[in-house]
Amino acid sequence: MIFDNILLAENSGIATITINRPSKLNALNSTTIDELHNALKSIKDRIEVKVIIITGSGEKAFVAGADISEFADYSIEEGSNLAAQGQKKLFDYIENFNKPVIAAVNGFALGGGLELAMACHFRVASINAKMGLPEVSLGVIPGYGGTQRLPQLIGKGRAMEMIMTAGMIDANQALSYGLVNHVTAQEELVLLAEKLASKIMRNSSVAISAAIRAINSGFKDGVNGYQAEIDEFGNCFGTEDFEEGTTAFLEKRKADFPGK
Numbered sequence: 029m030i031f032d033n034i035l036l037a038e039n040s041g042i043a044t045i046t047i048n049r050p051s052k053l054n055a056l057n058s059t060t061i062d063e064l065h066n067a068l069k070s071i072k073d074r075i076e077v078k079v080i081i082i083t084g085s086g087e088k089a090f091v092a093g094a095d096i097s098e099f100a101d102y103s104i105e106e107g108s109n110l111a112a113q114g115q116k117k118l119f120d121y122i123e124n125f126n127k128p129v130i131a132a133v134n135g136f137a138l139g140g141g142l143e144l145a146m147a148c149h150f151r152v153a154s155i156n157a158k159m160g161l162p163e164v165s166l167g168v169i170p171g172y173g174g175t176q177r178l179p180q181l182i183g184k185g186r187a188m189e190m191i192m193t194a195g196m197i198d199a200n201q202a203l204s205y206g207l208v209n210h211v212t213a214q215e216e217l218v219l220l221a222e223k224l225a226s227k228i229m230r231n232s233s234v235a236i237s238a239a240i241r242a243i244n245s246g247f248k249d250g251v252n253g254y255q256a257e258i259d260e261f262g263n264c265f266g267t268e269d270f271e272e273g274t275t276a277f278l279e280k281r282k283a284d285f286p287g288k
């Protein structure tokens with residue numbers, strides 16, 4: 029698959045997607061959103077890919093937002109379409125992806141960039157990262173899930189403040205808010221994400237997909253997360269991974285999960 033705005037590399041079960049428009053600080057235009065969707069779709073059913081890392085190219089930005097030049101003259105209808113399509117194609121798609129997606133936030137993660145990071149299952153950041161939802165400074169609000177995921181991750185009051193002030197927080201503040209799980213030097217960021225990915229890959233990929241669905245259930249309207257957990261838990265008992273995991277434990281050996 030050939031892409032203009034992203035790079036896709038695979039190594040030992042880890043697919044790394046790098047958003048690659050450094051001259052525009054990796055801003056998300058519609059082509060980039062399509063390419064991210066297509067790259068993820070191409071990975072979704074490939075059993076040998078276990079974890080995805082999303083990062084930005086260059087040393088300055090993860091993603092500095094949705095591409096402002098693309099929507100500056102949009103009508104009301106085009107604006108709501110932009111948000112609806114983007115949420116469906118990319119942000120919800122990542123959140124509900126069947127494999128873990130880690131955001132490696134290597135610089136500015138603003139607007140759609142922070143929304144992209146928040147749609148990932150968890151985030152790590154380099155010390156130079158700066159995060160914010162500055163949309164109200166442009167006369168608009170976050171449209172790629174930011175008004176929902178930011179309060180889920182850091183609490184309503186902090187989210188209100190960040191969105192209303194349009195300000196940026198640094199990596200350590202993001203760490204203290206629980207917005208990112210770890211902070212490290214920029215040159216070690218992808219290594220750290222890969223280390224976490226390797227740890228994840230030792231476990232059952234089938235159980236991990238079930239855990240993603242169960243965790244996400246608790247954040248969905250009209251869905252009972254506890255019931256979803258019961259259902260997913262029960263289904264695990266019918267998997268080859270469960271058989272291997274429990275047998276390996278009882279035989280005092282390391283599990284070799286078939287991923288089925």
Ligand code: COA
Nearest residue numbers: 051052053055092093094095096097136138139140162163
């Ligand atoms: N959309 C489109 N282009 C963007 C962009 C965005 N969200 N963010 C940065 N760019 C472009 C700039 O227009 C500039 O392009 P140019 O060289 O062709 O003029 C290039 O990326 C470099 O950005 P620049 O502003 O010169 O870098 P800086 O170091 O001075 O400032 C930021 C960095 C991140 C503070 C600044 O780019 C910024 O505020 N970006 C917009 C952030 C934003 O509001 N995002 C939310 C969008 S909904």
